[in-house]
Amino acid sequence: MTAAANQSGRRPTTSRRLERAGIRDVAAAAGVSITTVSDALNGKGRLPDETRSRVREVAERLGYRPSAAARTLRTGRSGLIGLTVTTYGEEPFTFTEFAYFAEMARAATSAALGRGYALVVLPASSRHDVWGNIALDGTVVIDPPDQDPLVSELYRSGVPVVSDGKPGNCPVTAWVDNDHEAAVLGILDHLSEAGARRIGLLTGTSTDTYTRLSTEAYLGWCAKVGQEPVYEAYPAHDPAAGAVAADRLLARPDRPDAVYGLFDPNGTDLLAAARRYGLRVPDDLLLVCCSESDVYAATEPPITTLSLKPRKIGTTVVNLLIDAIEGVDSGTGVDIARLFPPRFRTAGTGPPPGTLMPTELIVRASSQRRSPRTTVSPPRPPGEV
Amino acid sequence: MTAAANQSGRRPTTSRRLERAGIRDVAAAAGVSITTVSDALNGKGRLPDETRSRVREVAERLGYRPSAAARTLRTGRSGLIGLTVTTYGEEPFTFTEFAYFAEMARAATSAALGRGYALVVLPASSRHDVWGNIALDGTVVIDPPDQDPLVSELYRSGVPVVSDGKPGNCPVTAWVDNDHEAAVLGILDHLSEAGARRIGLLTGTSTDTYTRLSTEAYLGWCAKVGQEPVYEAYPAHDPAAGAVAADRLLARPDRPDAVYGLFDPNGTDLLAAARRYGLRVPDDLLLVCCSESDVYAATEPPITTLSLKPRKIGTTVVNLLIDAIEGVDSGTGVDIARLFPPRFRTAGTGPPPGTLMPTELIVRASSQRRSPRTTVSPPRPPGEV
DNA sequence: CACTCGTGGAGAAACGTATCTCCAAAGGCT
DNA sequence: AGCCTTTGGAGATACGTTTCTCCACGAGTG
Numbered sequence: 001m002t003a004a005a006n007q008s009g010r011r012p013t014t015s016r017r018l019e020r021a022g023i024r025d026v027a028a029a030a031g032v033s034i035t036t037v038s039d040a041l042n043g044k045g046r047l048p049d050e051t052r053s054r055v056r057e058v059a060e061r062l063g064y065r066p067s068a069a070a071r072t073l074r075t076g077r078s079g080l081i082g083l084t085v086t087t088y089g090e091e092p093f094t095f096t097e098f099a100y101f102a103e104m105a106r107a108a109t110s111a112a113l114g115r116g117y118a119l120v121v122l123p124a125s126s127r128h129d130v131w132g133n134i135a136l137d138g139t140v141v142i143d144p145p146d147q148d149p150l151v152s153e154l155y156r157s158g159v160p161v162v163s164d165g166k167p168g169n170c171p172v173t174a175w176v177d178n179d180h181e182a183a184v185l186g187i188l189d190h191l192s193e194a195g196a197r198r199i200g201l202l203t204g205t206s207t208d209t210y211t212r213l214s215t216e217a218y219l220g221w222c223a224k225v226g227q228e229p230v231y232e233a234y235p236a237h238d239p240a241a242g243a244v245a246a247d248r249l250l251a252r253p254d255r256p257d258a259v260y261g262l263f264d265p266n267g268t269d270l271l272a273a274a275r276r277y278g279l280r281v282p283d284d285l286l287l288v289c290c291s292e293s294d295v296y297a298a299t300e301p302p303i304t305t306l307s308l309k310p311r312k313i314g315t316t317v318v319n320l321l322i323d324a325i326e327g328v329d330s331g332t333g334v335d336i337a338r339l340f341p342p343r344f345r346t347a348g349t350g351p352p353p354g355t356l357m358p359t360e361l362i363v364r365a366s367s368q369r370r371s372p373r374t375t376v377s378p379p380r381p382p383g384e385v
Numbered sequence: 386m387t388a389a390a391n392q393s394g395r396r397p398t399t400s401r402r403l404e405r406a407g408i409r410d411v412a413a414a415a416g417v418s419i420t421t422v423s424d425a426l427n428g429k430g431r432l433p434d435e436t437r438s439r440v441r442e443v444a445e446r447l448g449y450r451p452s453a454a455a456r457t458l459r460t461g462r463s464g465l466i467g468l469t470v471t472t473y474g475e476e477p478f479t480f481t482e483f484a485y486f487a488e489m490a491r492a493a494t495s496a497a498l499g500r501g502y503a504l505v506v507l508p509a510s511s512r513h514d515v516w517g518n519i520a521l522d523g524t525v526v527i528d529p530p531d532q533d534p535l536v537s538e539l540y541r542s543g544v545p546v547v548s549d550g551k552p553g554n555c556p557v558t559a560w561v562d563n564d565h566e567a568a569v570l571g572i573l574d575h576l577s578e579a580g581a582r583r584i585g586l587l588t589g590t591s592t593d594t595y596t597r598l599s600t601e602a603y604l605g606w607c608a609k610v611g612q613e614p615v616y617e618a619y620p621a622h623d624p625a626a627g628a629v630a631a632d633r634l635l636a637r638p639d640r641p642d643a644v645y646g647l648f649d650p651n652g653t654d655l656l657a658a659a660r661r662y663g664l665r666v667p668d669d670l671l672l673v674c675c676s677e678s679d680v681y682a683a684t685e686p687p688i689t690t691l692s693l694k695p696r697k698i699g700t701t702v703v704n705l706l707i708d709a710i711e712g713v714d715s716g717t718g719v720d721i722a723r724l725f726p727p728r729f730r731t732a733g734t735g736p737p738p739g740t741l742m743p744t745e746l747i748v749r750a751s752s753q754r755r756s757p758r759t760t761v762s763p764p765r766p767p768g769e770v
Numbered sequence: 771c772a773c774t775c776g777t778g779g780a781g782a783a784a785c786g787t788a789t790c791t792c793c794a795a796a797g798g799c800t
Numbered sequence: 801a802g803c804c805t806t807t808g809g810a811g812a813t814a815c816g817t818t819t820c821t822c823c824a825c826g827a828g829t830g
Contacts, residue, residue, distance in 0.1 A: 020542070020543070022815095022816060022817090023816065023817065023818095024816080032779080032780090033779065033780045033781080034780090034781090034816095034817085034818095035779070035780060035781080035782095035818085035819080036778085036779060036780080038817070038818060038819080039779090039818095039819095042818085044818090044819085045778085045779080045819095046776090046777065046778070046779090047777095047778070047779080048777090048778075051778080051779090063542075065517055065542065066517065066816080066817070067458070067520070067815080067816050067817065068463075068517070068518050068519050068520040069454060069457040069458040069461075069463065069520045069815080069816080069817090070458050070785090070815070070816035070817040070818085071518070071816080071817055071818075072454040072457070072458075072520070072785095072817090073452070073454040073455050073457075073458050073785050073786070073787090073815085073816080073817075073818095074784080074785055074816080074817045074818045074819085075785090075817085075818065075819095076454075076785080078453075078454065078519075079515075079518045079519065080505070080519065102487055109506050113507075113508055113515060116514060116515065116518070118505050118506070118507055118515055118518075118519055119505065119506055120465070120503050120504065120505050121494050121503070121504055121506065122498075122503060123498055129501060130464075130498060130501065130503055132450055132451065132453070133453050133456070133464045133501070133503075134453050134463075134464065134465065134503055135452070135453040135454045135457070157405070157448075157450065158405070268683060295680050298653060300685070407785095407786060407787085408786065408787065408788095409786080417809075417810090418809065418810045418811080419786095419787085419788095419810090419811090420788085420789080420809070420810065420811080421808085421809060421810080423787070423788060423789080424788095424789095424809090427788080429788085429789090430789095430808085430809080431806090431807065431808070431809090432807095432808070432809080433807085433808075436808080436809090451786080451787070452785080452786050452787065454785080454786080454787090455785070455786035455787040455788090455815090456786080456787055456788075457787095457815095458785085458786080458787075458814095458815050458816070458817085459786080459787045459788045459789085459814080459815055460787085460788065460815090461815080771830100772829105772830090773828100773829080773830080774827105774828090774829080774830100775826105775827085775828085775829100776825105776826095776827090776828100777824100777825085777826090777827105778823105778824095778825095779822105779823090779824090780821105780822085780823080780824100781820105781821085781822085781823095782819100782820090782821090782822105783818105783819090783820080783821095784817100784818090784819090784820095785815105785816105785817090785818090786815105787814105787815090788813105788814095788815095789812100789813090789814095790811105790812090790813085790814105791810105791811085791812085791813100792809105792810090792811085792812100793808105793809090793810080793811100794807105794808090794809090794810100795806105795807085795808090796805100796806085796807080796808105797804105797805085797806085797807100798803100798804085798805080798806100799802105799803085799804080799805100800801105800802090800803090800804105
């Protein structure tokens with residue numbers, strides 16, 4: 001069979017070896033033109049079904065696989081989406097360090113594949129070495145810090161960028177975030193209702209939006225209800241520092257009787273610190289932390305957690321990005337406004353390119369005093385979809 | 386500046402908009418040929434440093450970024466490596482379900498980036514839709530089942546494939562695996578030494594190498610020491626089934642006094658089951674499970690775990706793959722033998738394309754009887770590097 | 771009979787790079 | 801002076817698609 005394809009080559013260009021079958025070989029073997037093969041395989045031209053199926057059959061027989069590189073070069077689309085996480089220090093990779101990232105990445109991958117795109121995991125720190133060598137149709141950025149140069153450059157060069165986490169000063173095509181303020185206020189109210197008089201916060205030193213908004217919400221709440229803020233901040237990327245900070249928080253003279261920890265490991269750290277100081281949870285100390293891990297369902301006692309719904313976020317981010325990619329008129333690349341598909345701009349005032357997603361408070365024993373009071377319904381932030 | 390580049394275009398091909406600067410624009414602006422630009426930027430030709438730096442400067446000024454698609458088409462290398470996990474049912478994505486995968490993927494990503502490659506996460510199940518649309522230089526396959534059609538096709542089409550887990554019948558370029566037999570034997574000996582008389586196994590129903598080799602090692606050991614095998618198997622991708630199987634194992638009339646669980650969640654499941662039956666760990670029941678999770682350091686009691694060293698595996702797999710990629714003579718694609726770089730074949734008998742990596746047993750309270758005997762040094766499997 | 775019109779398909783121009791081949795000029799040597 | 805070698809660089813081709821343009825032809829229509 002391959003012999004037929006070989007001998008029918010019109011021009012023996014150079015000395016062509018029998019490498020992989022190209023579209024030319026298929027065309028020759030089927031006795032049609034290249035155009036017809038392309039159209040038949042992509043369902044594009046006006047061809048009778050008989051020609052179409054015949055070409056398809058020949059292609060199958062020759063084991064023809066279109067060259068992704070050539071297609072990308074021609075069409076300008078690679079079907080590849082970059083995924084990067086920027087925040088938390090210069091560590092090579094914080095990925096999957098927290099369950100949040102793992103979950104989010106998984107959901108994003110699934111959503112992308114469902115629409116025919118694949119995800120490429122890229123480091124935010126690395127130089128253009130890698131970024132420049134890959135044809136990306138768009139990029140998802142997790143938690144970009146203010147003034148992220150990477151995001152700016154991508155955006156400037158016409159690559160759509162959607163961020164998980166409201167960006168500070170970087171221009172992005174769109175962003176998705178939780179309503180962190182509502183979430184924190186909900187938790188503080190929940191703890192107050194459970195009897196807390198002085199609520200402490202375990203927070204981070206980074207400048208990312210999550211940390212900033214959450215802390216601000218806490219401080220605002222304190223100001224409103226007239227409580228003196230009681231918090232400790234530490235570099236969130238350092239697990240050891242988290243344990244130390246938890247200990248410090250409970251060692252203070254103005255020790256809180258309830259604590260909310262912003263990061264995943266804070267729950268176990270606080271629990272350990274509480275044991276060290278002989279504090280019973282929840283009797284002496286109410287505990288809530290933000291985590292996607294289900295280990296908190298099995299701790300002693302089980303700990304109330306705030307879920308940021310990473311799966312929903314990952315899915316939404318990817319869908320927004322692909323919408324933007326497929327809505328772009330591949331023409332005047334630089335024009336920023338063009339990056340938005342029509343439906344983003346039709347509305348009179350134009351909705352902002354941001355979407356707030358609800359969080360979910362999973363109430364467990366650690367945030368409920370053992371009062372005979374029955375169940376406490378978990379507060380939901382406004383804007384629930 | 387861009388105006389100069391525009392007006393110096395020799396042929397105004399069509400009506401060229403000022404899209405992105407191409408290599409032609411740089412050449413025109415610098416007053417040299419395309420060849421010179423390419424050579425200058427890639428450090429390839431024989432050019433005086435002065436020309437080189439001048440071209441580089443002009444390129445920088447124009448914000449020139451080479452087209453990855455064109456480069457890939459021309460060179461045949463994309464710098465992209467596929468990463469896929471095959472095993473465990475038809476679920477959309479088992480990725481990061483177990484900490485092993487997450488760790489392994491993270492290490493693989495890092496290693497690849499370190500050598501200038503990026504990883505694309507792909508599903509093993511999906512049709513050629515996605516696989517065919519991406520130019521892959523090679524693929525890492527985690528735990529391929531026997532006769533994996535995907536692996537066969539990749540291999541046949543000339544894409545190097547390296548698998549994590551010794552493949553059954555698929556042809557691969559190379560593979561890396563733990564010495565599962567040695568690991569299991571080491572654990573069984575460890576448990577025996579701690580006083581176990583009847584050791585049970587919690588295993589899976591899949592046909593992947595890990596499950597098969599581990600189970601066979603267990604059965605062989607039983608035959609050797611004359612113990613009746615006591616085990617339960619369940620579909621490893623279903624966490625609920627794991628809890629049920631753990632319960633079943635401890636409910637048996639010939640209840641074991643020590644159990645090794647092959648999968649990550651088995652530790653907590655077995656612990657829970659033991660509590661249900663009033664068994665104290667380690668007094669009434671010795672426990673070991675295979676897991677990369679550090680939650681077992683904090684359980685009550687802490688549980689001895691076997692680590693498969695996913696980071697080391699991920700790194701090794703990627704490095705082997707890239708070695709194969711870069712050693713390939715891009716010529717007679719089909720020839721299988723050529724896929725191996727020279728150093729794999731020079732040795733007389735030729736070492737097999739497989740590498741066994743050591744595991745590590747992390748001994749904790751759950752596998753040590755409270756005897757006054759002091760510390761038990763953890764047994765290491767042979768072949769430790 | 772001249773004409774439009776729809777059908778089926780071929781030709782050729784990109785897409786943007788890397789690289790092979792070849793050439794001109796300037797020494798250095800006998 | 802003639803020849804060889806090195807330096808610096810230009811030209812052209814190929815990588816394998818997609819797609820725009822255009823053509824031939826048979827059938828209906830006035």
